[in-house]
Amino acid sequence: MGRYLIMNDGIQRKDIETLIGLAISEDIGEGDITSRAIFREGDASKGVIVAKQQGIFCGGDIARIVYGIIDPAVSVTQLVRDGEAIAANDKVIAVDGPTVGILSGERITLNFIQRMTAIATRTASVVSMLRGTNIQLLDTRKTLPGFRRLDKYAVKTGGGTNHRMGLYDMVMIKDNHIRAAGSIARAVQLVRERYGTKYTVEVEAEDLGNVSEAVACGADIIMLDNMDTAMMKKAVELIGKRARIEVSGNMDEKRIKEIVGLDVDYISMGSLTHSVAAFDLSMDFD
16 A cells, blocks of 8 residues: 555645644543543554445545554554445454554544545546546535645545635636626736736636626636526537636536536536535444
């Protein structure tokens, strides 16, 4: 198994350790009083994290980091690679070491991995709907605060594509920017005057008038936001390959089926991360 795949994906270890440190502080505090009362210092155990449903595994590095902080004497073996398909009753991680250490890190580890595996699983399911097209599935900034990098890593693990990481790495001109600037053209002009071509410029369009204006002022990407399918078709024809096209707004599997035949480049889907249901995993002792 490759070590620390998450960090190899450009995520800084210190960022993950800070997040895990917060989780440890809120869950363990001064110590696991139940486990300390029942088990002695020399007691050791073996356990496995087991999947209870079918999906795409993600987050094996997290278990190693959690236990590396809580109790380095706990040995963690990842049995399934990130991105690998799993089925009910599959063992994904094995732990071996001090019983108190294993139990102290159990819930923290599961909380992280259940979220990440759920995101990867949902993403993979939607990506499968786009096979045979040139459409990429994008995530959004609608992530759990503090979990941005892990949420987006999980999307990549499921076969999706990361949109901008934050407000600092891509220009997106949205409705409130347009209202404040006075027009799409003025907003794009101000951005170009400030940054030139340093950043990709995306413009949110709510109607065909917005689309025409965004094309005319040279937007790199035009987001068709909350349009019905008929308007999307007209917008695609209007753009005519002069910009890349993203469709967005309450996207789900039903909606994607309606628009998958359109000649667009991206579908962005906030629900990949903002309303994910935890994947069913549990830790069982041998």
